[in-house]
Amino acid sequence: MAPGGQVAERTARQEAVLASLDRQAAALAHLEQAAGAATGDDRALAWLTVAAHLGRARRDHAPLLAARRLEALAPELAAHQARLDDAQAAAQAAVDGLAPDERAAAGRRLGRRVAVVGKGGAGKSMIAATVARLLARRGRPVFLADMDSSHGTGFSLGLGTAFAELPPEALEEHGGSAYGWRLATGLLPHQAVERHAVTGPDGVRFLTLGKIGDPAEQRARRSVVALRQVLGGFAEPGWDVVGDLEAGPTTPFERYHAFADQVVLVVGPAWRSALTARRLLPIVEGTPTVLVANRFRHEPDHPGLEPAVRVPFDPAVVAAERAGRAPLDEAPGSPAMAACAELVELLAGPAPAKEGSP
Amino acid sequence: MRIAVTGKGGAGKSTVAGALARHLAARGRTVVAVDADPNPNLGLCLGLPKETVASMEPILNALLASGHTHDDPTPEPDELLARYGVAAPGGITVVATGKIERPSNACLCCGSHNTTRQFFGGLPAEGRIVLADLEAGLNDLLWARPGPGDVVLAVAEPSAKAVEVARRAVSIAQGMGVQRILGVANRAGSVDDVEALARALGVEVLPVAEDPAVEAADELGVAPMDRDAASPAMADIARLADWVLAPVASGAPAS
Numbered sequence: 001m002a003p004g005g006q007v008a009e010r011t012a013r014q015e016a017v018l019a020s021l022d023r024q025a026a027a028l029a030h031l032e033q034a035a036g037a038a039t040g041d042d043r044a045l046a047w048l049t050v051a052a053h054l055g056r057a058r059r060d061h062a063p064l065l066a067a068r069r070l071e072a073l074a075p076e077l078a079a080h081q082a083r084l085d086d087a088q089a090a091a092q093a094a095v096d097g098l099a100p101d102e103r104a105a106a107g108r109r110l111g112r113r114v115a116v117v118g119k120g121g122a123g124k125s126m127i128a129a130t131v132a133r134l135l136a137r138r139g140r141p142v143f144l145a146d147m148d149s150s151h152g153t154g155f156s157l158g159l160g161t162a163f164a165e166l167p168p169e170a171l172e173e174h175g176g177s178a179y180g181w182r183l184a185t186g187l188l189p190h191q192a193v194e195r196h197a198v199t200g201p202d203g204v205r206f207l208t209l210g211k212i213g214d215p216a217e218q219r220a221r222r223s224v225v226a227l228r229q230v231l232g233g234f235a236e237p238g239w240d241v242v243g244d245l246e247a248g249p250t251t252p253f254e255r256y257h258a259f260a261d262q263v264v265l266v267v268g269p270a271w272r273s274a275l276t277a278r279r280l281l282p283i284v285e286g287t288p289t290v291l292v293a294n295r296f297r298h299e300p301d302h303p304g305l306e307p308a309v310r311v312p313f314d315p316a317v318v319a320a321e322r323a324g325r326a327p328l329d330e331a332p333g334s335p336a337m338a339a340c341a342e343l344v345e346l347l348a349g350p351a352p353a354k355e356g357s358p
Numbered sequence: 359m360r361i362a363v364t365g366k367g368g369a370g371k372s373t374v375a376g377a378l379a380r381h382l383a384a385r386g387r388t389v390v391a392v393d394a395d396p397n398p399n400l401g402l403c404l405g406l407p408k409e410t411v412a413s414m415e416p417i418l419n420a421l422l423a424s425g426h427t428h429d430d431p432t433p434e435p436d437e438l439l440a441r442y443g444v445a446a447p448g449g450i451t452v453v454a455t456g457k458i459e460r461p462s463n464a465c466l467c468c469g470s471h472n473t474t475r476q477f478f479g480g481l482p483a484e485g486r487i488v489l490a491d492l493e494a495g496l497n498d499l500l501w502a503r504p505g506p507g508d509v510v511l512a513v514a515e516p517s518a519k520a521v522e523v524a525r526r527a528v529s530i531a532q533g534m535g536v537q538r539i540l541g542v543a544n545r546a547g548s549v550d551d552v553e554a555l556a557r558a559l560g561v562e563v564l565p566v567a568e569d570p571a572v573e574a575a576d577e578l579g580v581a582p583m584d585r586d587a588a589s590p591a592m593a594d595i596a597r598l599a600d601w602v603l604a605p606v607a608s609g610a611p612a613s
Contacts, residue, residue, distance in 0.1 A: 119397065120494030121368005125519070150366055150495040151522045161522060212496035213526025220497075247367030247494035248397040268368070271579025272399040275412060279397060324518025 012176030014073055017064070019174075019185065020229070021080045024057060027188055027233040028087060034237070035094070044106035046237045047094035052110065052261070053235040054088040060232075060258055111140075111239045112348045115257035117284065118266035119276035120247030123294035126317065127266055128244035129156035129204075130328050130340040131347065136202040138344075138351055141239045143193055144200070145231050146208035147256055148246045149220040154208060157200045158326035164198040164208045165219065171226050183226040189233035192226075201326065231259040240348070248276065252283045262347060263289040267305060269313075274302035290346060308346060311339040360478060360488045361602065362504045364531075365513035366523035367494030370544035373572060373582060374513050375491040376403025377592055380583045381599035383448035388486035390439065391446065394474040394498055396456040400491045405447035405581040416454040417442050417473055435481040447584075453477065456493070478502040496523065499530055506535040509602060512559065513542040516551040521558050528559045540601060542566055564601060566594040 031053060035046035061084060064070055065077050095103065112135070116128040125148070132144040146153035151161055170192055172184045183192065197205035209227055210219025231243055243259060245251050257263055263284045267277045281289065293307035295314075301307065316331030323330070328337060345351065363375040375391065383389045393400035401411040420442050421432075433441075443451040455473035478490045479502070492498035504510050510531040514524035524541060531539050541563035543552040556563040569591035575582040583592055 119368065120366060121515075148495065149497060150519075150526075152366075152519045155519050155522075160518075211526070212500065213530050248395065250396050250493070253396075269573075270576035271408065272372070272402060272576065275399060275408075275579075276397050278412075321517040321519070324522075 012174070014070065014176070016174060016176035016182065017070060017073060018076055019182070021076060023183070023185075023188075023229065024233065025080070025083060027190075027235075028053070028057070028083075030188055030190065031235060032087065032090075035091075038237070041102070041105060041109075042237065044095075044098050044102045045109050047091055047098070048103070048106045048110050049235055049237040051088065051091040051095050054084055054091055056232075056258070056261075058084050058088060108349060108352070109238050111235070111237070111241060113241045113259060113261045114264055114347055115243045115245055115252075115260035115262070115284075115287070116264045116266060117245050117252050117257065117280055118247070119268065119270075119273045122247075122266040122268040122273050122276075123311070124247070124266050125152035125156045125244050126321065126327060127264060127292060127294065127311070127340065127343070128242050129153050129158075129326065130337065131264070131344055132204045132240070132242045133157070133200075133202040133326070133328050134341055134344045135240045135242070135348060136204045138348070140348075141236070142202075142204045143197065143234060143239055143241050144204050144206045145227060145241070145243045146206070147224075147227065147231075147243055147251065149209050149212045149224070150246075151211055153244045154206070155321075155324040156326055157204065157206060158329055159198065159200050159206065160324055162198065164200075164206050165210050166192065166196055166207060166223050166226050166230070170196055171222050177225050179221045179224055181222040181225055183229040189230045190236050192230045193234055193236075201329070228256065228259075234259075249279050249283055252280060257284060257287060260287060263287045264292055264343070264347070265289050266292050266294050267302065267307065269293075269295055269297060269301075271302070274305055277302070277305055290343070292343060309339055309343045311336050311343075359486075359509065359602075360483045360490070360504065360507070361509040361511065362478060362490050362492055362499065362502050362531075363511045363513060364492045364496065364499045364527045365494075365542075366515075366520040369513045369515045369520045369523070370542075370566070371494075371513050372400045372403045372491050373576070373591075374511065374542055374544060374566060374595060374598070375489060376400055376405075376581060377583050377595040378511075378598055378602070379404060379450050379487075379489050380448050380581070380587075381596050382487055382489070382602065383450050385599065385603065387603075389448070389450045390443070390481060390486060390488045391450050391452040392474070392477045392481075392488060392490040393452060393454045394456055394478070394490050394502070395493045397493075398454040398456070401444065401446060401452050401454075402579060403581050403583075404450055404452055405584050406444070406452070408579045410444065414444060414452075414454050415442060416456060418456065432476065435477055438477075439481065447581075474498055475501050475503065478504070496527055496530060499527055504531060504534055504536050506537055508536055509538045509540070510536050511540050511542050511598070512561075513544050514555055515545045516543070516547065516554070521555060524555070525558050528561055538606065540564060540598070542598065545569075562601075564594070564598055566591050566598070 038046040296310040314336035320330035512524040512527040514520040541559040546565040567590040571589035575585040
């Protein structure tokens with residue numbers, strides 16, 4: 001490529017980084033404003049949410065400060081860091097001012113953020129969609145994102161191949177972004193969910209990547225950065241966020257799970273599935289990880305990979321998958337669904353008493 | 359001849375690719391097996407020991423470790439094959455083109471898919487069979503870009519998800535001009551499963567029976583061919599080898 005071309009490309013990439021900083025700042029301002037306006041119990045929850053969001057934002061910003069290819073943006077990156085530091089201090093002060101019981105109650109309502117990873121066919125989508133619906137049944141608002149460029153999550157949720165993509169108006173072409181597209185300028189993550197997420201069973205709000213092989217070409221490419229931007233920036237108080245990642249280590253390697261506070265690593269009975277899990281563990285290191293053995297039949301399982309939850313092999317689930325329907329609808333009382341409920345307890349704590357649900 | 363094996367994760371791509379390679383090798387063909395999955399395990403289905411599979415050096419990581427940078431010209435595929443190919447049972451040579459284990463300076467986007475392309479399209483395929491086991495999903499199929507002279511096997515198990523992914527794989531392969539496309543109804547429990555897949559794909563479909571011997575081999579981490587080469591699924595895959603090797607008249611597969 002001609003040197004001129006390289007310079008132009010680098011500028012476009014830097015432009016994309018600056019736009020992303022602006023987008024993050026706008027999303028943060030929205031959260032702070034909402035927290036400032038919140039009253040009663042919602043106030044505690046809102047500030048706790050801002051503080052948690054800033055924890056992730058500061059963690060993700062640190063590598064940019066050190067990236068040599070972004071040296072030219074040093075002033076802007078430093079300014080953003082200062083903005084995050086100030087915001088973190090303010091949020092922390094607000095959190096520190098809470099009474100202990102107020103804080104504990106807010107902590108129980110704090111949104112859970114879960115990324116589901118594992119080998120292809122291990123049962124990621126079944127687990128992700130079922131967990132999302134079970135969280136929603138507790139009365140919690142839930143956003144489920146399908147980050148797989150092949151169909152899967154929609155079937156397990158109960159929507160089949162229904163259209164649940166970000167529509168064209170939510171996307172914009174930009175040469176500096178990976179794959180050439182990003183979330184439309186001015187569209188904040190919470191607005192993207194409000195306006196464009198499909199409402200699935202149990203009220204789960206659902207967005208998916210475009211799928212490879214769609215008649216309108218390139219839909220997967222167009223939506224991948226945008227949906228990541230929605231996932232990373234979406235932090236509405238009390239909302240649980242579940243992301244179903246693509247099979248294997250590629251997208252965890254690219255930190256598609258960065259939006260999450262917890263990783264669910266799904267392992268099937270095959271030795272290869274355990275090998276995949278062993279490869280994934282160092283990649284997701286740093287995010288608390290729950291190991292789930294799916295289609296579990298018998299001990300001993302995989303040496304050194306002690307599962308926290310065993311979802312038993314269940315012909316009723318197999319039948320639901322075969323038909324492309326949600327196991328939660330087809331086999332609500334099955335042992336596999338009971339194990340998924342156990343997983344939800346592990347992720348989000350014991351189910352609240354009925355009248356206590358927000 | 360070049361064969362790309364594609365499908366949803368967990369559909370049985372590696373099981374089919376591994377046993378097919380073994381059958382083709384047993385019939386005297388020279389087979390190069392390309393494990394294009396960044397989470398490689400094809401070696402296991404070819405009959406390599408678990409330890410070898412877990413520690414197989416992928417081309418990209420090996421190159422970077424040897425001081426290669428993204429700016430250096432990449433060696434010819436045959437040279438890479440000589441350097442990094444691993445000998446598997448049956449005289450098969452296997453290479454992993456995209457493995458990663460932990461964050462490093464290996465860059466997946468310019469690495470794994472490009473090496474897949476390089477090996478699938480760039481490795482001379484005259485007088486030998488280049489058989490690629492692609493990454494789960496369809497992204498790798500776009501990169502491998504099989505053409506009119508190539509074979510694509512779209513593997514599905516009898517779940518709505520896997521059938522949908524295979525359907526798309528067939529349509530992508532057709533769009534690329536591939537003429538020899540076969541649907542593989544893996545874990546087929548009945549004729550209905552095979553017919554349902556054939557209806558969804560609109561191409562010829564052959565079954566690979568649901569087989570406890572394969573499941574047991576998977577749990578143990580050994581090649582189904584080594585556990586029971588005569589089991590129903592392995593016998594079905596022998597018929598896939600017949601299909602692959604059948605003389606081709608005017609671009610259409612002989613049945």
